Every structure is written in structure tokens, then in C-alpha cells.
Amino acid sequence: MHNLPLLLTALLAIAAEPETIEISSAVIKVVEDVAVSSSEAGLVAKLSVREGQMVKEGEPLAQLLDSAERLALERARLEAEIAARKATNEINVRYAKKSTEVARAELARSEETNLKYPKTVSDSELDRQRLVRERGDLEVKQAEHELEIATITQAIRDNERHTAQEMLDRRTIRAPLQGMVVELHRRPGEWVQPGETVARVLRLDRLRVEGFMAAKHAQINLVGSKATVRVAGADGKARDFPGEVVFVSPEIDPINSQVRIWAEVNNKELLLRPGMTASLLVEGR
Secondary structure, three states, X not given: OOOHHHHHHHHHHHHHOOOEEEEEEEEEEEOOEEEEEOOOOEXXXXXXXXXXXXXXOOOEEEEEOOHHHHHHHXXXXXXXXXXXXXXXXXXXXXXXXXXXXXXXXXXXXXXXXXXXXOOOOOHHHHHHHHHHHHHHHHHHHHHHHHHHHHHHHHHHHHHHHHHHHHHHHOOEEEOOOOEEEEEEOOOOOOEEOOOOEEEEEXXXXXXXXXXXEEOOOOOHHHOOOEEEEEEEOOOOOEEEEEEEEEEEOOOOOOOOOEEEEEEEEEOOOOOOOOOOEEEEEEEOO
């Protein structure tokens, strides 16, 4: 009788443990299978990869002929550099301001002289000096206006340079994700049109394990639950890989009352391969 509390505690602990639901005929599939296409028309100049090669995201897969785009980029770069120099050249503004200062000073001296000694400087000379001063003010405004235009022109040339760089970059076809190149659809010397597939890349470091579960167990709240992927090795021993349930279908098959479910599992060591069969053990809630 003294052991009764311990027995009850053990029974309660067992009852509290979440139920493990096993799917014995699950299939391992890829999460991402990308047909990498060209965004431009052109001649394939070279391939940077081969089938079976692992690539990182952004790594070049193929290169289209790009000599015309490189020339366009160099021209845009030079024009942008010229525009930048013009936009920072304040010599005309400074010269116009200095000339205007001299004209003002000359007019001020003439007017001061006439105050002390009337009619020393003729009216026509004063009119000429006033005209020079006003012309200097206008030259300052004109120089400042031209400097503003040069600044705007610099922005336009910079945009043209960025556009030329983008057009050049589009000639390089890059991997959109980290994975393995499993197919190459074009070879050097072949022509490719926009939208045509050049290579196929599979993501292998994270895989999907898909199966079917009885509807009575397949609750939507299973998403996020821990899962174990069990695969039989070549030696017949089972090996477990931790995963997580990411999808439970809201649809029930009316024939067998089953629901499609899948989990995702890390595969950084590439021990799992798409197409393998496995058991999926899902921790219930």
C-alpha cells in the first residue's frame, strides 16, 4: 500500500506524455526544386558548373556573351565621371562673383568721387559701370544655374551607369539558392531566349518528409510539433533525424479518411536523399 502513491505518480506521468503517431510509409522529397532560367537572350559563352556540383546562393552558373554590355558600361562610367567633375567645378561661379565684386567696387568709388567732386565721372560712365555690375549679377546666377544643371546631369549619368551595370549583371545566370546542380539544359555556343531553362538546382540541406495520417489524429495544431524521421541504413540499422511538422492539409480524403502531412528535416550532412522512404514519427499534442 505504501507504493500506491508512487504507482499513481508513474501512471499520471505516462498519461501526461504526448502520444507519438507513426506514419510508416513516408517519402522524402525536395523542398525547393528550381528551374533556373535566363532573363536575357544571348549566346552561352561558358558554363561555370557541372552536374552534381554543389553551389551557393548567388554563385554563377552560366555566362552569356557580354562584350557589348561591357563597352556600354565603360562608356557610361566615363560619362558619369565627366559629369561628376562638372558638378563639382565651381570655378565659373567663383569667377563671376569676383567680377561682380570688382564691378560693385568700381561703381561705388565713382559714386563716392561724384559726391565729393560733382561731375567728375560722367553719367554715361556711371551707366556703363551700373550695366557691368548688373551683368555680373546675372553671370553669377547663370553660373550657379549651370552648376545646378551639372548636378542633375551627374545624377542622370549615375543612373545610366547603374543601368549599364545591371544589364551586364543580367548576362550572368546565378544560382537562386544553395543546392546541387542536377541538370544543365544549355551548352557553350548555344543560343538561349528569355525564360528558357539553363539549369536545374535542388536544395538538399533541408528536405521534406511527406506521408498520410488518419484524420482523427491529423489536427491542424500539429504544425510546429516535433517529428522524427527514421530511415533504415545500408546495414539494416535505423537512424533517426529530428524534424518539425510544417503542414497539415485541411482536406480529408473521402475514400480512406486520411490527411496529407509533411515535416521538414535538416540534411546538412546530405545523408538523406529525395525519393527515399522513411517512417515519420509525430509527437501529438
